[in-house]
Amino acid sequence: MIDFTLAALAPMEAELAPLKPLMPSSYGRGVEGLAESIRALGLLRPLLIWADGGEHYLLAGSLRREALMRQGRSVAPALMLPPDFPREQAFALALADNQERGWNQAETALLWRFFVETLGTEGAANLAPYLGLAPSPKMREWCLRAAGLPEQGLAALAEGRLDLETGARLAGWAPENLGPALNLFDLLNPSKQKKKQWLDWLEDISRREFLCSAEVLEVEDIRTALADVERVGRPATEEIIRKYLWTRRHPLLAELAAARQARVRALALPRAARLELDPSLEDLKFGLNLTFATPAEFGQVAETVAKLRQSPDFQKLLDDDHES
């Protein structure tokens, strides 16, 4: 690092058109607000320019430049870094210049990939703190992968509709599969956990049935549910999607669960006694939840439980090995 302070640089007038962007510092940001502010208050901070190999690069201020050019301005105040200013330090300055604004996830991913490709992993690691990127190797790997998303995915990342982990996973999908998955997420905005679960199931079904994910999603059940989302609401639609994917991924479990439900119904238990069975069917333990308000009610519930013990249907339920 060279000893340096921006305040020591004399502002100059820079031509806006020839400036080349140095790195992908802005993604998915509108300039309207900024343009309005410049119109009202003027340019509060000069642009930052770095010269390298005869080219002039815009190090910081790409949105400001765009806003100014929209207003028909061709020049703007700028600070030019001294000759031979180290590249890594120039990147750090650019990041520091935007620190107040922060980065959305698309920008973080794109910047991280740019630094890794330009400076190598070690050089990029020096810049990670300026980018606010945690030292977790997993997070950095997600950024690298998510940066490969097409426009629709990057836009979802930028707007916070997609998390980095899911984005990284979807970046490995073929474009024809990515669109339907992103559309589904856009429409329902499920939680991160649900997204992960749905993608797990989709990938498993696709692999097992030799289909692409788009084909799995383009079935009548899902199309109808999505078309009906306004009427039935998001949570109910999510449940339809979840149930469809789970059942298709787990046909045996679905069949076993249905058979068990039928057996529980056949017991005709009163509302006061709720049988709690292990949904995984592992049946390491069973539960019976009893609710009563008075000693008399307790007596009735106790009687039900005593009868349950002798019920062949109940025994069948507990001992059922599903061979039948």
Place this chain on the structure above:
Amino acid sequence: MSRDASPGGLTLRLEEEFRKTPLAENLGHSLAPQALEPLGPADYPAFGRGDLLVTRHRGEFIKPCPGTLNYNCCGLTIFHFGLGCTIGCRYCILEAYLGTAALVLFGNVAEGLADLRELLRRPPAERPRRFCTGEFTDSLLLDKRTGLAAELITMFAETEGAVLELKTKTDHTDHLLGLKHKGRTVISFSVNAPDICRCEESGAAPLSARLKAAQRAAAAGFPVGLHFDPLIVHPNWEEGYARTAQMIGEHLAGAEVAWVSLGCFRYLPSLKEVMLARHPETSIYDGEFIMGGDGKMRYPRPLRTRMYRTLVKALREALPEKTVIYMCMESPRVWRDVFGRDPETEGLAAELDRRAMELCG
């Protein structure tokens, strides 16, 4: 056709302090040692496939099988001599979790052997009866080079009331057959349905080679053990496992089969992603799984029960009645459904101890 599971092209990397040990001398007969700076487990990932590291083990050499919550365990005691395996089974936790493809042998294994000798000096009632090696590696993968099994077999031959089990997916057993063992070492083979052996254990010895090795071990008077673990759902699995049981009957008629263990495929959830990235062609993770009471993914209980029943029936037809067939890490419920009883961990361990004592006279 024959596959040799022994890793070729190994580079022996040896810490200086172990240069004069019997282990290093044995390895030195076939490998030229290179110097290795002292290192610990955190350094293993710096090494890869083809590296054989001889380094210090700082933990216990002898430990009980950790078992798993809510499931019955057979209660073996493990003698820990190394880590890693080059066989590369697509369901194996070692593939994903050791953080290295290198093989590790503990240069100070003599300390472990001394601990074991000391433990075996105690009266049988005051120490475990059954011991094994190979919890984190294959017992016999490198044994032709290390000579460790011979030392263990001899130690157990001299000990009353204790049985050693060596578990392998190789057929590297012939070098042990002339040893005096007094029936106190069980040579066990991990077996599976033919298609699983061929596709998912492609680095192991072929099933027929394993069974022929079992046959030769039995002919040399060794009790043999068989481990069907993991049982994997695959197309025509019923026929596949029945065929393996039939092959066992053909190869081991009249042999002393100590025990057969059965265990359905189970895995920590994070293994799937790692293994699919490494082996995208495998279909073993496409089955239906639930999260078991131990946090591992398992087939749904009714399916496991069906698999065990199918195999127990086939094995009962193939093997003598006295052969103990048991399940590894299964729930009391599955025990009741398959065998009509739940021995619990203590009962299962006691049953296998009794069988072990029958074998060693």
